Amino acid sequence: MSKALIVYGTRTGTAAITAQDIARELQNQGVETKVVDAKKEKIEFIAEYDLIIVGSGIQMGRWTGEPESFLKKFQKELAGKKVALYVNCGSAVEAMNEGKPEVATNARRRYLEEKAAKCNLAPVALGFFGAIYNFNTMSWIMRKGMEGERPKLAAAYKETQPGVYDTRDLDRIRNWTRELLTKMQ
Template identity: 30%
Template sequence: MKSLIIYASKYGSTKEVANWMAERIGNNTHIHDAKEMPDPSDYDLIIIGSGIYSHHVLKELNDFVEKYREQLAGKKTVVFGVAIDTTGVFVRGKVHGGWEYLLPLINKLPEPPIHAGLLGGEINPNKLDEKDTEGLKKFYKMLYGKETDIPFKTVMDKKAVWSFTEKILDKVGGNFIV
């Protein structure tokens, strides 16, 4: 069984999560940036994931699914998002965040994925470009009512990533050398 991991990552945390998954799966795993747009035709299992920005996956992952919709038909797929809020919140009768981030991408796939979920990411204020710094400063101002420095925050968790990957391996059965 051949597996392909496609990641869309602006600051590297989704790439790191993808590497942890590949490490757990072991042999026969190829890993690519979504921007490279590799053809998934030769693979049996295709895992796609993106960092979450303002409630959305990055454009290149949507582009990947749109470009290869036909080639993805009949394949086993997995979808993951990397975010700070991995559970979502329930405010005034509505769920915000959490699964909502992934559903538009899941609905674009020709068939439902065999597994999907959100994994913890990281915000490092020293890495952010000007636009993202401005965006987050506005967000924190709204939250705290005053100008605030963007705090360093990490919820990266290799154990959680391996446990997510083990659920994928359980679902595909014993075809992997692990």
């Protein structure tokens, strides 16, 4: 395996940071990797890539539009390629789902399995990763909604900077990336 493309869409930056984390791990494993913010760059050709990873943050149950458009635009070509999907979302945050394991199960199905099926894809891997909550930059309405959850976040996660809780498990993201390469061999 020589070349990978990661295409992502993000609203508050989480899926971008995750794309960089995945890219770093791929590069550590000797895979040349290009990372594209689908909002900023249009992709015209994908023939040169052996692996294509498409990811998004989730808001109100929805992916961002640009990676969805990418999946639609290249649907035929992607069917003949190794593809992986990932999402960053609040539903994957275990500390917030106490006693409600079905929240994560349902979200994984909706955001990843149904998305793959809709695009006629059989991905080699589906990555279901947590959120980054930044209380400094979130909109006031979001802060209003999240303030009640903040003590739970603070109890479960160390702030990476004041007011920033990264609920993602970086080891899980790295392992997912390595396993993905193993599955492709």
